[in-house]
Amino acid sequence: xxxxxxxxxxxxRRCGMPVSTDGVLLGAWAPLSGSKKxxxxxxxxxxxxxxxxxxSMANITAIExxxxxxxxxxxxxxxxxxADRLTLLTSSIQQYCAIATSHNYDHIIxxxxxxxxxxxxNSALRATARHTDSLSFDQLLAxxxxxxxxxxxxxxxxxxxxxxxLLQQLQQHQLCCQHAxxxxxxxxxxxxxxxxLISHSHxxxxxxxxxxxxxxxxxxxxxxxxxxxxxxxxxxFYLKL
Numbered sequence: 001x002x003x004x005x006x007x008x009x010x011x012x013r014r015c016g017m018p019v020s021t022d023g024v025l026l027g028a029w030a031p032l033s034g035s036k037k038x039x040x041x042x043x044x045x046x047x048x049x050x051x052x053x054x055x056s057m058a059n060i061t062a063i064e065x066x067x068x069x070x071x072x073x074x075x076x077x078x079x080x081x082x083a084d085r086l087t088l089l090t091s092s093i094q095q096y097c098a099i100a101t102s103h104n105y106d107h108i109i110x111x112x113x114x115x116x117x118x119x120x121x122n123s124a125l126r127a128t129a130r131h132t133d134s135l136s137f138d139q140l141l142a143x144x145x146x147x148x149x150x151x152x153x154x155x156x157x158x159x160x161x162x163x164x165x166l167l168q169q170l171q172q173h174q175l176c177c178q179h180a181x182x183x184x185x186x187x188x189x190x191x192x193x194x195x196x197l198i199s200h201s202h203x204x205x206x207x208x209x210x211x212x213x214x215x216x217x218x219x220x221x222x223x224x225x226x227x228x229x230x231x232x233x234x235x236x237f238y239l240k241l
Contacts, residue, residue, distance in 0.1 A: 005237045007054050008080045012045035014068040019047055021219060022157050023111050024191065025183065027051030028233040029195055030155035032058065035106040039063070039147060041093050042135065046073035046086070048109045051237065053082035058106070062088045063096055092238060093135065093143045105147050112140055114162035137166045141173040144198065150166040153178070154198040162196035176201045177212040187218045187227065 003010045003019045012018050027048045032038065035058045040049040043062035052060050062077075064070045070090040076137050077086040089096060113135055144154045158166060163180070170176055182191035195217075218227045226234075226241070235241040 002075050004239060006239055007237075008050045008076070010045050010047055010076055011072050012047075012049070012069075014072045015022055015045045016066065017044055017111075018067060019045065023047045024051070024234055024237060025193075025217075025219070025230075026111055026155060026157040026195065027108065028055075028237060030107065030109050031153065031197065032056045032107055034052065037061070037107075039105040039108045041108060041110040041140070041143065042112060043073050043088065044069050044111075046076045046088070048111065049073075049086055050076065050082070052107075053080065053085055054236070056223070057085075059085050060087070061105075062086065062095050063091055064088065064148070065090070065092045072227075094139060097143050097146050100147060102146050103149050103152075106149055106152045108148055108152070110142055110144075110154070110156050112137075112156060114158050129218075137162075137169055141166070141169055141175060145173040145175055145200070146180060148200065150200060150202070152199065156196045156198065158196065159185075159192055160192055160194055163196060166196070167187065170198065174201045175199070179213045179215070182214060182216045184216070184218045185220060187221050191216070 001018060010019050019078060032052055032055050035056055038052050038058045038060045040060060040062040043049055043064040046062060049060045049062040062073060064073055067090055068090060074088050077083055148154055167177055177196055178199055179197040181195035183193035183195060184191045216228055219230050221227050231241055
């Protein structure tokens with residue numbers, strides 16, 4: 001369903017995953033300060049790339065495997081104010097890594113697939129976007145390790161259980177978690193998402209003990225309204241905030 005933000009418009013009718021709160025949250029939270037080159041893995045409609053373009057002066061490369069989603073993504077890029085800084089490649093990240101220069105990106109953003117079992121959606125596009133068949137955590141982390149600059153950072157969002165599974169695989173790719181945000185959908189409910197900030201283990205950001213800091217974020221208060229913290233993060237994007 002088409003969705004309008006304050007400075008750009010998203011048409012995602014051919015995408016497996018529509019615009020979601022998860023995507024907006026990740027795009028608003030990722031620390032992009034000083035980034036000159038940003039990579040969006042699994043771009044879908046281009047939401048994260050467009051949010052990054054609004055928030056930075058970086059040149060942004062978006063990778064999208066699905067040709068139908070890529071058509072929407074390119075159209076959304078073309079109609080945005082930042083078309084000259086946005087480049088779309090229709091490819092898997094595995095194929096891209098085979099030809100790309102290593103350690104080339106200051107920041108990598110990704111809202112990755114996370115189901116590795118269970119029933120799949122009847123929609124082939126939605127199944128590809130949600131299941132790890134086309135991009136396992138091991139493959140994703142290998143790509144991040146290869147493409148991220150020595151002092152770069154990667155931002156991801158995942159359900160709690162999937163995030164814990166990914167965190168367990170960081171060390172084998174010489175990566176570490178700097179910070180995690182535990183996200184609760186409603187005030188008083190247990191967190192159901194994690195925002196993760198990842199870097200190389202040898203970077204200046206790395207904690208040699210392997211520990212990482214944590215914070216909490218609530219999306220909605222008990223009365224159904226957005227929390228002050230979520231409004232502060234997303235007010236530059238949502239029309240009604």
